[in-house]
Amino acid sequence: MDPTASPLVAGADFGTTALKLVLVDVDGRTVSTAQASYPTDRRRDADGAARHEQDPEQWWQALVRALAETGLSHGVVALGLTGQMQDLVLLSGTRPVRPAVVYSDQRAAAQQRALHDQLPHWPRRAGSRQDAASVAAKLRWLADHEPENLAAADALVFGPAGCLARRLGAEPVCDLTTASTTGLLDLAARDWWSPAAEAAGIDASRLPRLVEEPAAEGPVARLRSADAAELGLSVGTPVVLGFGDAAATTDGLVGSAPGDAYASLGTSGWIAAVTPGPPDDGAEDSAMHQLAADRGNLLRIAAVQSAGGSAEWSRRQLLGGLDHAAVEERAAGRIDRLAERPLCLPGLGGERYPVRNAEARGTFIGVTESTEAIDLHLSVLTGVAYALAQGVEELGASQQALPVVGGGAESRVWRRLLADAAGMPVVHCAETDDAAARHAARSAAEGGGFAHRVPPHFSPAGEGSAGISVVEPSALATEHARLREIHRELHETLAPTFSRLAGA
The missing domain is CATH 3.30.420.40 (ATPase, nucleotide binding domain)
Structure with a gap:
């Protein structure tokens, strides 16, 4: 043609x-x-x-x-x-x-x-x-x-x-x-x-x-x-x-109606969701970013300091630089072994969500003699998933499934952990890195007065819909919910320790 x-x-x-x-x-x-x-x-x-x-x-x-x-x-x-x-x-x-x-x-x-x-x-x-x-x-x-x-x-x-x-x-x-x-x-x-x-x-x-x-x-x-x-x-x-790019990416991926949300697993990670206004008055104390969107709505973003960055550190330092395919294979074989997996706060150089604490450091809690290096790596991935799942909960994301993008989203293991942590299916399509540009093209068609069918990527009519991979929560989602509550408490419990380590 x-x-x-x-x-x-x-x-x-x-x-x-x-x-x-x-x-x-x-x-x-x-x-x-x-x-x-x-x-x-x-x-x-x-x-x-x-x-x-x-x-x-x-x-x-x-x-x-x-x-x-x-x-x-x-x-x-x-x-x-x-x-x-x-x-x-x-x-x-x-x-x-x-x-x-x-x-x-x-x-x-x-x-x-x-x-x-x-x-x-x-x-x-x-x-x-x-x-x-x-x-x-x-x-x-x-x-x-x-x-x-x-x-x-x-x-x-x-x-x-x-x-x-x-x-x-x-x-x-x-x-x-x-x-x-x-x-x-x-x-x-x-x-x-x-x-x-x-x-x-x-x-x-x-x-x-x-x-x-x-x-x-x-x-x-x-x-x-x-x-x-x-x-x-x-x-x-x-x-x-x-x-601007944050709202453009959201619109290009999932749209701009309240409840539309997605997760990103890049070097850092985040959950972004369109929510109704008005803005939260507690911005001084909040770990959430608030940006204006159209029609009186807000774009709220829960940004985890280190996602793919922590995973890469773990791959290099704990797994000897094993290639990504081999890491994925080993992790898939241990993903259901929660008893050997410690909890992990993955922020190696401070944290932005679920708390803002520049003094926070990466932490493993609950290591046993049965814990293997791959379990430590999985705990890093799980720690990021738990933080993002808290963002899903706090933002009230209402869609049937959570789209996830970014380099880390190529890992089916990580997508499965996020599905279990959030208690909802996770969907992924590799060809979405043009989301903001796609939004700009859609805006050009609408603003220019041209009838068009240029939908977001993650929609039934989106270009990637035929190639979307879906990962459902497993039977371990209930146990992950219990562990996530313990994980959430660690930030507050360890804050004084981080402060003392920083010499504050």
């Missing part, structure tokens, strides 16, 4: 190191994919703080290269944009004043502490705890160290999607999900919080216009001739803003 017989929509997801681009036809089939990388300037200040910056021109060039790589840009009828959040981009007109300060930049620790002192209940108003990566803290750092650059900017945006939308002719805009990562948004009011902007060194009038339902709003711009020629697209092609 001629891949250009049906109109194509393009979804561009600007990640930490590279752009992922998908071309999807309006019947929901992925016709082409491409990637294009860009560098990050990583340096350390004299005090060791990490400076991470990217050149927005590289984002643009990545989009140009990726569209050219597909060889099908002539068939694209709409372009959707999403990407990393919590960046700070200063713009003069449509061009950046200086390199973008990206989300992982940690230089603004002193400014973050000053803002905490100046803004009572800042985490409660923002909806989540604020750290040195906060955009408000980054702004305050620029006000302290580069006031001339801050003064030269007539607009601010908070990621590649907003930056490129502006370059393509949009007014400065920001979706609510991205805005809620900045520390500048009043999450309950779903509007910019002027006291935070002023404390950060700017007037709130310089912040971008907020967009709650980007696709419903329609195009934020239409391509002008020079930009269209460089991108290989038609003049007048609609440009549509998507959600």
Whole structure:
């Protein structure tokens, strides 16, 4: 079949190191994919703080290269944009004043502490705890160290999607999900919080216009001739803003209705779920992240500090670097031997969920003389599964099965442990790493006014539905529920010990 017989929509997801681009036809089939990388300037200040910056021109060039790589840009009828959040981009007109300060930049620790002192209940108003990566803290750092650059900017945006939308002719805009990562948004009011902007060194009038339902709003711009020629697209092609990457990934995987949830087993792990508002007032004490989603909903995320990272440590240090297939085979042979398996807190360098404790360390409790190295490895996987299962419970995930993605999800053993821990089937499909880009493509179709069938991956009509693997809970789910209660208590029980070990 001629891949250009049906109109194509393009979804561009600007990640930490590279752009992922998908071309999807309006019947929901992925016709082409491409990637294009860009560098990050990583340096350390004299005090060791990490400076991470990217050149927005590289984002643009990545989009140009990726569209050219597909060889099908002539068939694209709409372009959707999403990407990393919590960046700070200063713009003069449509061009950046200086390199973008990206989300992982940690230089603004002193400014973050000053803002905490100046803004009572800042985490409660923002909806989540604020750290040195906060955009408000980054702004305050620029006000302290580069006031001339801050003064030269007539607009601010908070990621590649907003930056490129502006370059393509949009007014400065920001979706609510991205805005809620900045520390500048009043999450309950779903509007910019002027006291935070002023404390950060700017007037709130310089912040971008907020967009709650980007696709419903329609195009934020239409391509002008020079930009269209460089991108290989038609003049007048609609440009549509998507959600920021966390909500975009959720929508691309499972949708954006309350109760939609998924788990990720990457280097870190998390449960993300769409829930009804209003936000929890206890953000100062909560281990949960809260972000704005559309239609008054929230995206709540329970993030485990180390998931695949701890599993890799265990494979190297406890199993002598045994290859993954051999580890899986040995683990499958011991998965039902719970009596020999200790409990494990898997956070090797602190924990973010189910508690936030930077002093927490990895711990095994309940080792016996019958415990083998593979049992210790299984206890690491089980500890992550128990933490994620607590997130499923706390978030009230209501779907029939829990989708799981990420490199660790390739392990059927780990999927079985998660099914037992959560007490619900776990579903997996390998071809889901384009979820955010797929959301951007769906947004492009909707915002561009094209009738389409571009569903989330984990839906009856999704592309991966035919290749989905389902793992049901086993007869041991009841015993896992008992052990999970004991495991949950360990964080509080051991907190004083971790504090003493840290010398606090």
